């Protein structure tokens with residue numbers, strides 16, 4: 001019998017961890033494993049807000065795929081997926097096509113824009129190395145331009161972040177640390193610069209522990225972040241943002257809107273005909289969509305329900321990594337002829353969010369709250385643990401966050 005073709009789409013947390021686990025468990029004479037990704041590198045999405053603010057260079061965030069994937073066991077194809085033809089068991093790429101017996105979809109997330117007028121055209125999003133690098137350059141350009149114009153334009157120095165979920169909060173935390181450096185570099189008075197975080201819900205970080213939310217807002221406000229809470233963004237143009245608060249329409253003049261107000265699964269998966277809910281594909285407990293026994297979905301493209309809360313689990317790297325490990329183990333079972341797949345249940349270790357490089361908040365081990373230095377250190381432990389898992393001690397030493405005092 002011929003070896004099955006296992007094709008993995010996307011080398012984010014879900015895709016690359018599936019490949020790394022499979023290369024350890026299956027021999028070349030058992031399966032043909034192919035990993036497809038747009039770029040030659042994997043990036044840690046969870047660090048992109050630092051790259052976007054300019055507090056961490058993007059080369060720290062990205063890892064060459066060939067440094068962690070053994071290319072004598074896994075065929076790496078650098079290409080862009082354009083379509084999945086389920087009926088033919090084929091994946092279409094910009095430069096070719098691949099046939100699969102088993103498909104693992106790990107194509108990640110994209111910004112959910114909710115049809116807001118002008119958002120797609122005028123706002124920036126933090127979702128890849130390219131988009132983060134663009135935000136960094138755009139902010140820096142506006143600072144540089146400010147003193148080169150005789151009529152000083154305030155919109156160059158107003159930075160608006162849409163959404164005070166974890167991405168929005170983590171990004172304004174980095175900006176709060178970065179702005180004083182930019183002011184110095186471009187001779188811009190600090191009191192001219194505004195960082196405005198606009199959130200539709202009645203609180204920042206809706207659903208998170210209120211004591212930690214208060215701590216976060218105090219920490220950020222002390223460093224100059226302004227919050228507009230209960231303020232629903234309605235429109236974005238080239239030089240302003242419009243929101244509605246207490247039934248009043250307000251405008252902020254700005255050249256820089258960073259949209260961090262929600263994500264959805266990669267639209268390609270929905271377009272391939274999988275039944276989707278906000279771009280995420282409901283999967284059974286073995287992570288296969290109903291009626292598709294040859295397809296596994298890992299990471300932000302998968303929708304899994306939390307039976308206790310009867311709501312979907314939020315899409316996180318933590319869950320993507322666990323799903324990848326689980327899927328790799330189930331694929332090994334299938335390849336070895338065992339059709340009894342194990343059910344996936346997330347083992348949540350907690351949530352830790354940074355507020356810049358020297359402050360953070362978190363809840364770990366069910367209900368232990370962390371603030372300040374201990375939360376910052378915990379975040380580094382989580383990040384370092386991932387690197388260790390992905391590429392061993394060598395990768396940890398090369399890319400890890402090893403300075404616990406900064």
Ligand code: FAD
Pocket residue numbers: 009010011012013014015036037038039042043045046047048049079080081082106107108109126127167170266268298299300301315316317318319320352
């Ligand atoms: P991704 O990490 O998005 O990877 C998808 C991969 O697919 C990418 O490599 C991409 O290049 C590739 N790809 C996409 N389209 C194509 C295509 N057409 N063809 C080929 N390749 C393609 N979660 C946490 O648990 N903890 C955190 O601290 C945390 N912090 C975050 C901070 C930020 C700023 C953001 C934006 C998110 C954060 N998250 C965090 C959420 C987490 O990053 C996501 O849940 C996670 O990245 C999902 O992993 P994934 O493998 O599904 O997709």
Ligand code: NAD
Pocket residue numbers: 162163164165166167168170198199200201205206231232233234260261262263314315316351352353354
């Ligand atoms: P999110 O959906 O968690 O938060 C988006 C926020 O934007 C919400 O608070 C929402 O009320 C607000 N919003 C939506 N529409 C709006 C509008 N029109 N105007 C103003 N505000 C609006 O999205 P996210 O923060 O990008 O996070 C995405 C996923 O990544 C989540 O699952 C999150 O848990 C995860 N994440 C985790 C971490 C961490 O663990 N440290 C960090 C970043 C992201």
